[in-house]
Amino acid sequence: MSQTETTSKRPSRFTVRVKRQDDPRSAPYFQAFELEYRPNLNVISILQMIAAKPVTTEGKQVAPVAWDCNCLEEVCGACTMVINGKVRQACSCLLDELLAPGRGASGEIVTLEPMSKFPVVRDLFVDRQRMFDNLLKIKAWVPIDGTHARGPGPRETQEAQEERYAISRCMTCGCCLEACPQFTKDNMFRGAQIMAQAMYFNRHDTGKQLKDQRLDVLMGEGGVHDCGNAQNCVKVCPKEIPLTEAIGRAGRQITVHAIKKFFNAGK
Amino acid sequence: MTQGKRVIVVGGGLAGLAATVRIAEAGTPVDLVSMVPVKRSHSVCAQGGINACNDVARQQGYSEWQHMDETLYGGDFLNHQPPVYEMTHWAPRIIDLLDRMGVPFNRTTEGFRDLRLFGGSLFKRTHFAGASTGQQLLYGLDEQVRRYEAEGKVTKYEFWEFLAPVMDEGVCRGIIAQDMRTMEIRSLPGAAVVMATGGCGLIYGKSTMSMICNGAAAARCYIAGAPLGNPEMIQVHPTAIPGEDKCRLMSESARGEGGRVWVPRKKGDTRDPRKIPEAERYYFLEEKYPKYGNLVPRDIATREIFWVCQEGLGIGGGNMVYLDITHLPRETKDKLAAILEIYETFTGDDPRETPMKIFPAVHYSMGGLYTVYTPEERPPVPGDPLPGVVGLKHGAPDNMMTPLKGLYAFGELNYQYHGATRLGANALLSCIFDGLFCGLSVHNYALEQPASSNSTAAFQQAAEKEKQKAQKLIDNQGEHNPYELHQRLGLEMTAAATVVKEESRMQQARESVRQMKQQYKSIKLADAGGWTNQNLMFARALGDMLPYAEAILAASIARKESRGSHYRSDYTQRVDDPFHKTTVVSYDSAADEPKIDWEDIPLPMVPLRARTYGKVEG
Known part of the structure; x- marks a missing residue:
């Protein structure tokens, strides 16, 4: 179908429902905005239209919707939200795709909600600090000697590079955690993101110096054993990171690590 | 060690993170201020790669010197040569360091770092990590910063916006910043302040830049007295x-x-x-x-x-x-x-x-805050064709410092390195180089500063000024919508000062920007609240984009020649006399206007020559 044909079948206006919350302590509520249809809109440009003219379908002037975004190229991870029930980046979510026929009973309505697994700051803007804190806990870095000239890093096969690169594209967006039934606002579960990151650093020749310390964290509360194997994470990852594979590998590394620890305990 | 002294780094892209790593490593703790979690900075958008001379290219006749020459030629000789000399000669060790940090560079069959061909060179000198090199480099540095954070040497202020430098008796003693969630405005004292806030694409409305690249931080330093260098040089x-x-x-x-x-x-x-x-x-x-x-x-x-x-x-x-x-x-x-x-x-x-x-589309700001450096004459290294060369003195406290003492500008914000046009895959290099090489300068400068500043009054005054400014914007009951005004600014700047520039159209744009400044005085916010007020932050940034836009226009009008990215349909040739000069634009606060000075560009190593890309055949 050509662009022109597609456009002619589009509605002249469409409705966006936004789940709003004024601050972390107040109760959420929904507000609807009716907007003029234009071709090539994505969810970010919809939010920009609302920001420029925040008037609800009832004609009420309201405060503009707050949301988090930056690169708009699906590489920084900031604009993650729940769109028509699915967690994804707002920048790469096109309106035409949401309005496509056969998209369910919602018809011409687009529903935007904040991620439910993280505390809301305001409206669609959530606080994902927990993901960064977890990176600290698993020592997500390569312990280099310092920045002085010491020649190149360890040589690596292209195969190993591809394996690491696949994980290193993780943009800490939180989709995997939003979709995970084990990960909740109040529990300790660390989730797929951090297991994959631990495996990323354990795979590197210098990075693996901290392998045991990372595995200690993943053995503890909220670690690999709490994974319920629902495999939702891998389905929603926008970067197609092999998350379940990483969790599997983490499990195997922990088994070996635990046995080693057991035999070393007496020494 | 720097007893009790801290340094502030504003911006957590490649330049800010590299600076943070180097300064913390040298022993000065860092407060890292960023509008986004640093891992989400604009550097992630770079795809292509990072340039550096390497062993393979070297064996084919390439050298750091040639990398420097390409950078100067590409920049149409508007770049200062000693910083470019130092950057290109440091490039190979920067790649090695990133490699040691675990950046997943693409590999050859034998497991060496792979290379690709990029514009402006006949040699393969571009290193890359998949199709998202910038993201991978940023993550590598982010990880090292996290390590210093774990050691207590770095404190992050993420979702904090820089509002102003705090100047006391001509010396920068810290900044005023605002928490973008709670809206708390507070001062942060620092023995030195490194600005690494990137480009100004949002002045053009839509660009390839990220949403935080609005130039407001640069404009706030400009208004505080730090001049801009070559603001007319914008890459499209x-x-x-x-x-x-x-x-x-x-x-x-x-x-x-x-x-x-x-x-x-x-x-x-x-x-x-x-x-x-x-x-x-x-x-x-x-x-x-x-x-x-x-x-x-x-x-x-x-x-x-x-x-x-x-x-x-x-x-x-x-x-x-x-x-x-x-x-x-x-x-x-x-x-x-x-x-x-x-x-x-x-x-x-x-x-x-x-x-x-x-x-x-507008893509990169070669211009930015004007900075100085300490040159160093030294003997050549292999590949350098001269008996003596000029680089930068490592650790000299003034490297990449603005004329405001104690205030530095690194990365895209710094006007150095790229002259009138930037070569592909040189941006990542210049950002990391600024942080790693000049980070030591910041540390050394901090060492010289008094252990505690007596700037309490200056801090209070500056914070109060920002609080009042914010309140005034919230209370304003005018008729102009900030988003609409921004859209008009973008359209006007894109029409007048991007691909083709011409005197009368730019004069017209200056007049419209003057009008917009008037209209800005009567804008009305849609949100008067005191919690995560993005409307306020946007409107405030817009107020700073306007004088920056004027500086771009004034410099574009004044440069009556065509050079690199600056193309004038009414002056289509490069005119070295008198325009082989840096455009230094300072803010005249009394007139609320940009003021232009010209500064000679020394040519200590490579003489001027015509830039004739694409005209070799025929």
């Missing part, structure tokens, strides 16, 4: 995907592999492009430049696309042309898969089936 990329929200790059490789640029011959033709017969298509690059066709140099392609749209021949009469790869064989399309997917993700159209719609 010929092929971007225009979006409703931003423009996204479409790699030049689409044309390299045989992509053709065209528009319908009939003005305002609304037919499906595939139904427009060959004879009714205007392949304007091929017709105007039979020899080079679609592969004319970047600046020419940019200007031709722009002109054809100005004539009203753009798609549907608008600002877009077709970049068509539909005719290419399947194997070629497969080779372009990664970039074609980007197009498909953000437009919903499959470029294998439908011609892509593209337009030039």
